[in-house]
Amino acid sequence: MKTTRNFTVILLSMMTALTIWGNHPWLTRVFEYRPAPGQFINTLPLCRVGEPVDSVLARCQASICGRIDTVTITFHGQTITSIDTVWAESMISLGGYGGYVIVGFDHPVVNMHTYDFEIQGNAFVSDRESHGGSSEPGIVMVGVDMDGDGVPSDGDRWYELAGSEYSHPKTQHDYSITYYRPDENKPRTPSSVDPFLSDTTYIRWSSNDVNPDSTSGYMSRNTYHNQPYWPLWLQDEETLTFDGTKLRCNAVDLGGNDGNSYFVQYFFDWGYVDNLPNNPARVSQDDGNYNPGFKIDWAVDEQGRHVNLTHIDFIKVYNAMNQYCGWTGETSTEVAAGIDFHPDAPLPQQPKGDVNSDGEVNISDANSVIDCILKNIFIKNADVTNDSEINISDVNTVIDFILQ
DSSP, X not given: OHHHHHHHHHHHHHHHHHHSOOSOSBOOEEEEEEOOSOTTTTBTTBOOTTOOHHHHHHHHHHHHOOEEEEEEEEETTXXXXXXXXXXXXXXXEOOSTTOEEEEEOSSOEEOOSSOOEXXXXXXXXXXXXXXXXXXXXXXEEEEEOTTOSSSOOTTSEEEEEOOTTTTOTTOEEEEEEEEEOOOTTSOOOOOSSOTTEEEEEEEXXXXXXXXXXXXXXXXXXXXXXXXXXXXXXXXTOSEEEEEEEEOOOOEEEOOOTTSOOOEEEEOOSSSOBTSSOBOTTOSOOOSSSSBOOBOGGGEEOTTSOBOOOSEESEEEEEEOOOOBOGGGOBOOOEEOXXXXXXXXXXXXXXXXXXXXXXXXXXXXXXXXXXXXXXXXXXXXXXOTTOSSOOSHHHHHHHHHHHHO
């Protein structure tokens, strides 16, 4: 009897604990999904012609966001609801260079000055080369909800997480590429150069690459993926343009004398999605074999200067490679899921006058207020005087805080 009673107490304690759930550790929201053309577009996730954007976002959310399952039972006359979080184990493709997704958690991610979160992909190690395999790096941008509306908008600030290749001489910042919608009715014929390709001039693109040999080209269609590569819900758009940072090519053809290609994409050291294999433990662990996650402390502004952020509200991942690997197709970042390593970390108190949420009050905050005035943008933190307006009084108040 005593054993049964103790067991009952333990069971009730465990189930009651499950009802006191804090912040959701997995991604919970997909705000925007705008992929570049690619061989997995319209299949990861599955999309249809004319499908509304909201429907596409719902499919993305079902693929990469976790969910909360609740089960209600009656035990000894007491109704108990247990709560469990479920990891989403699917993925979406971002297509060619520049394709992106913007995601978020149900809470701000706090900067703990360690590995703060992870966005997973589907990278793996080659059986021929331990330093490479399938590596399709995507750059991470982090956003701060400056206007407090809960969604990414024009009034928010974005910062790049500077990975290992940020300062590499072959990294091109301020890169821009434009894709041109193809004629899907054009006859497809096998390539005389590569029989695995059904069209080597499928989707034309042009860019501002510093290398004159790489300012234009085509995304080929391969015989393994015959669906349209242009996003079906964007059929009314004649062009798709993406801007950002482009990383150097990482693929080498290790094919033998038999003429068969065998591309290996070499891993970069750190700081990119879908670059290194996922950590199976789903916790930050830097042992060199897995992607340990991302640090908010890596954030830099548009000039490459380090930025101190107390927290972030949004995460953007975009494909940072413009690279084609023969019959295996374009290098396309895949996003598989995301986790906050410290979901219940308390949000640091923000100093009065800290307009840009970097934990400090300095001249950049005064400039942020001036920027709001000039652009007629209302940002909650910029209303330093709490009069529901942003004007010169807020600038003067920030300056007073700086001089104190």
